[in-house]
Amino acid sequence: MATIAERRxxxxxxRRWEGLPYWLVLPTLAYLALFFAWPMIQSxxxxxxxxxxxxxxxxxxxxxxxxxxxxxxxxxxLIVVIVPVQFxxxxxxxxxxxxxxxxxxIFLYIFLLPLAISDLAAGIVWSAIFTETGYLNTILQRLGFxxxxxxxxxxxxxxxxxxxxxxxEIWRSTALIMIILVAGLQGIPRDYxxxxxxxxxxxxxxxxxxxxxxxxxxxxVALVLRVILAFEVFATVIAITGASTTVLAAEAWRWxxxxxxxxxxxxYASLILVLSVVSAGLILRLLRTPSERLLR
Amino acid sequence: xxxxxQRGLLYGGALLLALWVILPIYFIALAAFSTPEAxxxxxxxxxxxxxxxxxxxxxxxxxxxxxxxxxxxxxxALTLAFSLGIGTPAGYALxxxxxxxxxxxxxxxxSTRAFPIVILSIPLAVMFLRWGIDDSxxxxxxxxxxxxxxxxxxxxxxxxxxxxxxxxxxxxxxxCSRLTAFLKIALPLALPGLAAAAIFTFIISWNEVFAxxxxxxxxxxxxxxxxxVLEQSPxxxxxxxxxxxxxxxxxxxxxxxxxxxxxxxxxxx
Amino acid sequence: xADVRFEAIRKTFGxxxxxxxxxxxxxxxxxxxxxxxxxxxxxxxxxxxxxxxKVDGGRxxxxxxDATDQPPRRRRIAMVFQSYAVFPHMRVYDxxxxxxxxxxxxxxxxxxxxxxxxxxxxxxxxxxxxxxxLSGGQRQRVAVAxxxxxxxxxxxxxxxxxxxxxxxxxxxxxxxxxxxQQLGTTTIYVTHDQVEALSMGDxxxxxxxxxxxxxxxPLAVYDRPADMFVGGFIGTPPMNFLEAEVSxxxxxxxxxxxxxxxxxxxxxxxxxxxxxxxxxxxxxAVEQERRDGTIQATVVVVEPLGSHNLLTVRIGEDLVxxxxxxxxxPEPASDLWLRFEPARIRWMDPDTRAAxxxxxxxxxxx
Numbered sequence: 016m017a018t019i020a021e022r023r024x025x026x027x028x029x030r031r032w033e034g035l036p037y038w039l040v041l042p043t044l045a046y047l048a049l050f051f052a053w054p055m056i057q058s059x060x061x062x063x064x065x066x067x068x069x070x071x072x073x074x075x076x077x078x079x080x081x082x083x084x085x086x087x088x089x090x091x092x093l094i095v096v097i098v099p100v101q102f103x104x105x106x107x108x109x110x111x112x113x114x115x116x117x118x119x120x121i122f123l124y125i126f127l128l129p130l131a132i133s134d135l136a137a138g139i140v141w142s143a144i145f146t147e148t149g150y151l152n153t154i155l156q157r158l159g160f161x162x163x164x165x166x167x168x169x170x171x172x173x174x175x176x177x178x179x180x181x182x183x184e185i186w187r188s189t190a191l192i193m194i195i196l197v198a199g200l201q202g203i204p205r206d207y208x209x210x211x212x213x214x215x216x217x218x219x220x221x222x223x224x225x226x227x228x229x230x231x232x233x234x235x236v237a238l239v240l241r242v243i244l245a246f247e248v249f250a251t252v253i254a255i256t257g258a259s260t261t262v263l264a265a266e267a268w269r270w271x272x273x274x275x276x277x278x279x280x281x282x283y284a285s286l287i288l289v290l291s292v293v294s295a296g297l298i299l300r301l302l303r304t305p306s307e308r309l310l311r
Numbered sequence: 312x313x314x315x316x317q318r319g320l321l322y323g324g325a326l327l328l329a330l331w332v333i334l335p336i337y338f339i340a341l342a343a344f345s346t347p348e349a350x351x352x353x354x355x356x357x358x359x360x361x362x363x364x365x366x367x368x369x370x371x372x373x374x375x376x377x378x379x380x381x382x383x384x385x386x387x388a389l390t391l392a393f394s395l396g397i398g399t400p401a402g403y404a405l406x407x408x409x410x411x412x413x414x415x416x417x418x419x420x421x422s423t424r425a426f427p428i429v430i431l432s433i434p435l436a437v438m439f440l441r442w443g444i445d446d447s448x449x450x451x452x453x454x455x456x457x458x459x460x461x462x463x464x465x466x467x468x469x470x471x472x473x474x475x476x477x478x479x480x481x482x483x484x485x486x487c488s489r490l491t492a493f494l495k496i497a498l499p500l501a502l503p504g505l506a507a508a509a510i511f512t513f514i515i516s517w518n519e520v521f522a523x524x525x526x527x528x529x530x531x532x533x534x535x536x537x538x539x540v541l542e543q544s545p546x547x548x549x550x551x552x553x554x555x556x557x558x559x560x561x562x563x564x565x566x567x568x569x570x571x572x573x574x575x576x577x578x579x580x
Numbered sequence: 581x582a583d584v585r586f587e588a589i590r591k592t593f594g595x596x597x598x599x600x601x602x603x604x605x606x607x608x609x610x611x612x613x614x615x616x617x618x619x620x621x622x623x624x625x626x627x628x629x630x631x632x633x634k635v636d637g638g639r640x641x642x643x644x645x646d647a648t649d650q651p652p653r654r655r656r657i658a659m660v661f662q663s664y665a666v667f668p669h670m671r672v673y674d675x676x677x678x679x680x681x682x683x684x685x686x687x688x689x690x691x692x693x694x695x696x697x698x699x700x701x702x703x704x705x706x707x708x709x710x711x712x713x714l715s716g717g718q719r720q721r722v723a724v725a726x727x728x729x730x731x732x733x734x735x736x737x738x739x740x741x742x743x744x745x746x747x748x749x750x751x752x753x754x755x756x757x758x759x760x761q762q763l764g765t766t767t768i769y770v771t772h773d774q775v776e777a778l779s780m781g782d783x784x785x786x787x788x789x790x791x792x793x794x795x796x797x798p799l800a801v802y803d804r805p806a807d808m809f810v811g812g813f814i815g816t817p818p819m820n821f822l823e824a825e826v827s828x829x830x831x832x833x834x835x836x837x838x839x840x841x842x843x844x845x846x847x848x849x850x851x852x853x854x855x856x857x858x859x860x861x862x863x864x865a866v867e868q869e870r871r872d873g874t875i876q877a878t879v880v881v882v883e884p885l886g887s888h889n890l891l892t893v894r895i896g897e898d899l900v901x902x903x904x905x906x907x908x909x910p911e912p913a914s915d916l917w918l919r920f921e922p923a924r925i926r927w928m929d930p931d932t933r934a935a936x937x938x939x940x941x942x943x944x945x946x
Contacts, residue, residue: 035404035408035489036404036407036408036410036413037404037410039400039401039403039404040400040401040404040405040416042397042400042401043397043398043400043401043420043460043464044401044416046397046456046457046460047419047423047457047460047461050431050435050453050454050456050457051423051426051431051457053434053438054430054431054434054435054438054457055426055430055431055434057434057437057438058430058431058433058434060434061433061434061437104328107324107328108328111321111324111325111328114321116321116322116325121329122325122328122329123568124564124565124568125329125332125333126328126329126332127564127568127571128332128333128336128560128561128564129332129560130560130564130571131514131518131557131559131560131563131564132518132556132557132560133517133518133519133520133534133556133557134518134520135518135520135534135537135538135553135556136518136534136553136556136557137557139339139537139549139550139552139553139556140335140336140338140339140553140557141335142549143335143338143339143342143549143550143553144335144338146546147353148351148352148353148355149355150338150355150357152353152354153353153354153355153357154357156354157354157357164353186331186332186335194571194572197572198572201572218317239425240424243424243425243427246427247427247428247429247521249429249520249521250520250521250534250538253538253541253542254541257542258542264427264429264521267429267433268521268524268525271433271436271525272524272525277433277434277436277437280433281430281433281434283429284427284429284430284433285430287427287429287430288426288427288429288430291425291426291427292425295425475663475665477661477662477663477665478665478667478668480630480632480652480659480661480665481659481661481665481667482667482678483631483632483651483652483653484630484631484632484652484653484657484658484659484679484736485653485658485678485679485682485726485730486653486678486679486682486683486730487653487682488651488653489651491682496667499669500668500669
């Protein structure tokens with residue numbers, strides 16, 4: 016934390032006028048209380064109450080539903096596969112962006128594009144690639160690897176569907192991770208890598224021993240964000256696999272819009288919330304740096 | 312490994328990654344700009360031949376699409392007005408004032424990200440029904456604002472923090488009240504950053520699928536519309552829809568690419 | 581044009597007391613410098629005068645008005661900030677005229693005042709440019725021009741020269757002093773650079789740990805520091821402080837310094853016992869052989885500085901700086917005999933660290 020001298024000069028920089036900051040913050044607080052905190056409480060009520068009575072009925076309905084196990088499994092599988100691959104990719108992209116290559120501007124623009132693309136659009140784009148009459152088969156056939164079109168999206172082969180969804184998701188959301196990592200990289204003073212180089216470290220050694228450790232805070236933020244987002248994956252799956260597989264968020268959507276059952280939908284939502292928060296907590300705890308090792 | 316080889320590898324890697332990102336976009340554009348018959352073709356054309364807007368027109372003329380397009384724009388505009396209108400004062404307060412609860416407030420704002428839109432939308436649907444604004448663009452805007460507001464607060468906070476407070480202090484010694492100093496000095500200087508935040512908020516709203524699908528029935532936004540009929544829709548419809556949804560990103564990213572790192576840099580604290 | 585009075589000003593930030601019960605009166609037209617190390621409270625005091633900080637106790641009076649609760653814009657002050665705070669989105673002309681515009685001055689008057697201020701600062705040809713196109717020194721001039729163009733009772737300056745490089749700083753010092761003398765405005769100037777303070781101010785108020793330790797003319801602060809802090813802070817090199825003992829064993833009082841001793845002429849309130857002898861480097865004469873009343877010292881280092889030589893010598897346990905003519909080059913480790921100019925000796929009490937017979941610090945009178 017800031018030393019006394021720093022805090023004093025910081026405080027003297029900012030004028031303290033009783034009341035004003037609180038008024039400025041009030042609208043945001045009020046809005047979030049009404050449209051965020053309150054609905055959250057409502058959500059739990061929907062999930063755990065029926066006619067004013069606490070009940071686990073909705074949870075049970077959710078658990079006993081045929082598609083629950085599948086949704087749970089597929090969601091977890093997605094996370095376990097996507098996150099590591101995506102991080103390696105994002106670190107690579109971030110290092111490339113930082114490496115000051117010629118044409119960096121164009122590379123940057125392209126790498127960033129998926130950031131503004133919705134998961135639904137991404138799903139459609141990759142379904143156009145993986146579909147039987149799609150672009151992947153076209154290329155493979157033109158290159159001579161295939162005679163007849165291969166069915167990439169076989170509804171019976173879950174690992175194929177997993178692969179397609181993983182591709183689409185990685186394609187879409189790596190940009191976000193990359194930005195966080197680049198911001199983190201730019202915060203690492205060049206002195207450290209230069210010193211390492213002087214003392215004989217190769218590029219990969221520098222990455223492993225200097226850059227990655229100093230990137231830890233950014234990695235932590237990115238990881239937490241990515242895992243939370245992964246539990247919300249929704250439209251990509253529907254766009255690519257239709258109803259062949261499902262994830263937790265998709266089930267919530269179906270229970271709400273097709274079955275008109277807000278309670279079970281809310282049960283799914285609560286499950287997603289709990290999983291998100293627990294994962295976030297776990298990651299923060301596992302990746303925590305003891306404060307004496309922080310260089311602030 | 313020689314420097315030249317290393318450079319070559321770097322460029323190769325960058326090129327590969329760039330192709331991986333851009334090719335799918337290229338393909339969908341290709342599909343969207345071909346005739347509906349060509350969409351069903353196999354093998355597909357890999358270079359633009361017989362460019363046609365028929366597929367796009369087919370999509371636009373499909374039932375409900377034009378309306379949903381318009382509604383998406385309205386919702387996004389409302390969302391950005393609400394988010395920035397409510398969030399900018401809070402961002403300014405965080406940047407300029409040291410007050411009790413500031414840290415707690417900031418942590419609360421950041422941690423809203425941990426709560427998925429999924430858990431928000433369902434009770435909101437119930438709430439809006441009770442208030443009579445279900446299935447309306449106002450309702451969706453309110454939901455989107457709840458999503459975008461924390462982002463707006465954090466970004467505006469970082470924008471104002473980047474403007475030296477002495478500028479406003481100087482203005483105050485030269486005859487400005489606090490408000491005038493903000494309007495004449497801080498705001499003009501913050502405009503580029505605020506504009507980038509506005510554009511990004513617009514896109515967040517434009518792309519949002521889940522809440523929009525849950526909160527609308529007749530008055531759908533574009534993603535909700537496409538999702539609703541996705542399983543039954545013919546390929547030309549899908550491809551054209553996908554293209555329409557991602558087209559704005561091409562422009563948006565180009566415009567705000569420089570600001571993205573500033574925006575996210577601060578969040579990494 | 582007005583005088584300024586600080587009465588019992590107190591300002592705290594949480595548990596930290598930045599300004600501790602400060603009284604200061606600045607007469608109309610005077611140029612007072614607030615001098616002190618980082619964190620001594622000088623900038624905070626200035627900002628309290630400006631209204632950018634709310635005082636926790638005491639009053640601020642500008643002219644005969646109690647300005648303590650007034651916002652900055654009502655105090656009729658003008659301020660130059662350390663970072664200049666020149667508005668980047670306005671041209672130089674609009675920057676300088678900003679204060680006038682805020683007061684809804686007529687366009688013709690604005691033009692006239694802007695041009696005359698720009699002329700005084702020699703930046704007329706820059707009026708159409710944007711600050712980003714200017715150098716640091718030019719931006720500083722814009723900041724000063726902006727302050728003097730705006731009608732004001734008091735001019736406040738917060739380390740305006742600190743961000744300039746050494747050569748530019750020296751030039752601007754002289755220019756600024758001439759300009760302010762010409763304008764005759766009441767000016768309060770904050771700096772940590774004692775050279776700046778001595779060369780520019782009519783009066784220097786030395787601050788330490790939130791209090792004013794001594795407020796006096798530059799010469800008085802230099803020659804008769806109120807305590808060891810002031811003596812050590814002001815002057816290049818700082819005042820030498822030597823442990824000595826005054827004894828009066830039945831006769832003329834003597835001062836014992838290490839091995840040597842010399843008679844005490846002008847006691848100035850000194851009492852027998854342990855004392856601290858304060859003397860400036862240029863008030864010490866060097867003699868090549870032992871004489872009556874000289875003090876033996878061993879040469880450690882000789883630094884030729886062009887206009888004079890700075891010797892570091894050892895007397896007993898103390899290291900002392902001595903200033904000599906540029907042709908004096910004693911061998912290191914050789915012996916020297918020093919004669920202290922009696923009138924320039926400042927006697928300090930080792931316990932209170934204050935000078936014997938010093939006036940009460942922080943006069944409220946002019």
